[in-house]
Amino acid sequence: MTTEERKAEDARFRQEYPLFAQYPELIYLDNAATTQKPSCVIQAESAFYEKYNANPFRGVYELAEFATEHYEEARAEVAKLLHANADEIVFTRNASESLNLIAYSLGNLVLRPGDEVLVSIMEHHSNLLVWQQAAKRTGATLRYLDCTQDGKITAEMVEAAITDKTKIFAVTQISNVLGWKNDIKSFAEICHRKGCLIVADGAQSVPHIEVDVKALDVDFLAFSGHKMMGPMGIGALYGKKELLESMPPFLFGGEMIDTVTREGAVYAPVPHKFEAGTVNAAGAVGLMAAIRYLKEIGFDTIERREAELTQYAVKRLLAIPGVHILGSQDPSEHHSIVTFLVDNVHPHDVASILDMDHIAVRAGHHCAQPLLQHLNTSATTRASFAFYNTMEEVDALAESLAQVRRRMGYVD
Incomplete structure (x- = not known):
């Protein structure tokens, strides 16, 4: 799929969601908590x-x-x-x-x-x-x-x-x-x-x-x-x-x-x-x-789009100094979910800084405290994707994350 075809597909899906028209600057990456609702629903x-x-x-x-x-x-x-x-x-x-x-x-x-x-x-x-x-x-x-x-x-x-x-x-x-x-x-x-x-x-x-x-x-x-x-x-x-x-x-x-x-x-x-x-x-x-x-969209299309988004996000985040992804480091082994830590910055602060850039993510234990204890942490930040998200939104997430430590006063 060409970039132009991808953007046309993005636009077709986005126009079906009234909330995105209400908040055009919003980058909604908390889909594992709840998804947005299309007009038909x-x-x-x-x-x-x-x-x-x-x-x-x-x-x-x-x-x-x-x-x-x-x-x-x-x-x-x-x-x-x-x-x-x-x-x-x-x-x-x-x-x-x-x-x-x-x-x-x-x-x-x-x-x-x-x-x-x-x-x-x-x-x-x-x-x-x-x-x-x-x-x-x-x-x-x-x-x-x-x-x-x-x-x-x-x-x-x-x-x-x-x-x-x-x-x-x-x-x-x-x-x-x-x-x-x-x-x-x-x-x-x-x-x-x-x-x-x-x-x-x-x-x-x-x-x-x-x-x-x-x-x-x-x-x-x-x-x-x-x-x-x-x-x-x-x-x-x-x-x-x-x-x-x-x-x-x-x-x-x-x-x-x-x-x-x-x-x-x-x-x-x-x-x-x-x-x-x-x-x-x-x-x-x-x-x-x-x-x-x-x-009607088709799970083949849904899986393709979400795999592309998630794998691109893993690659972008792995390249940011001080950002560490939980679980597998293989992008193909993440299905619509990327959970991460930022060195010396509490996940709630990470989420608050991202929110200043209109990026909505989840911070905390994600209702899975025993798992996080097993992985030797108590809280993380999570970005979760749906097929209506875009590559440009992943880029915005990565660019904002790359500035989190500086905005908290750390110098790499």
Whole structure:
């Protein structure tokens, strides 16, 4: 692709995002925290309230049926995205709620004293705290699988770590700190051969790469809508149907039952038994619009653009004196995420200086404190990319970073 073609592609994508028109100087590089929303998503969520607003599943009148149809259409769209069946998709608020659901419901079902839960050290707190609590609740033992100092977990490491006591292995598909992509398919094969279930956090993978849960053979996978151009407050959980059917409900209330008596209840079939109360139908419709938008662009285009951006950023940052990238030094091993340290400058100060140049990045522990402790640091700065970012924005990041130490009073 020529420079002119690239710039034309940049312009086509940028014009679809109202926030960039509102803040034309903004360089938004915090996409791992949340992405910006294209007009089609904003309009889809608004249109639900304007045209179809009724409580799904509650009424037999036409408007309620329209609301139900749109909600279930959104579920089918998520299923197609993941190459799953619609009755294997549970709507939640976000990946965190999905992982809480699994850890509580599945944990109570399968974990006993003496059992083990294996969690990779690179997990976001959402896929770590829930297993800490599950282990405390059930008497199981929580074990950690450490990554290498350059931020990798290999199939050989998983093979060695899983024992006959391991019942669940929780692991991210793409690290939100290191950008490392785990070989989930190989991990799943090892787990199932050894009688262990695998729970994958797809929050940083589903927005960026094509994810086929059947080909990966994961037992569960969670993701959030807001990290993939969708609304906040909507997420989804994929689970193999036979496992979802065996699990008790996580929340109780309206619409997750078939019948209720004074003595008990018969629960609705999956996935509805996990969706208590009034659902976020407008959010689901917004997520459906986001998925269709990403599919229209094509994951081949998304992966190409984000790989070019990320690899260019790694190369630019590695050339700056005093800047150190966490994880692999190979640009191809970072997927949309570059996390770094600047000598003698606190990450919060780095982010504040970049903000003066209208560059938005994340500073802190990135909800992954055990990982940073393992890597002998407590906080870092992170730049994370989406396909709507540009090479010129990477250049601006590098140029601003190159001045950080001088602006803090250091002389190289």
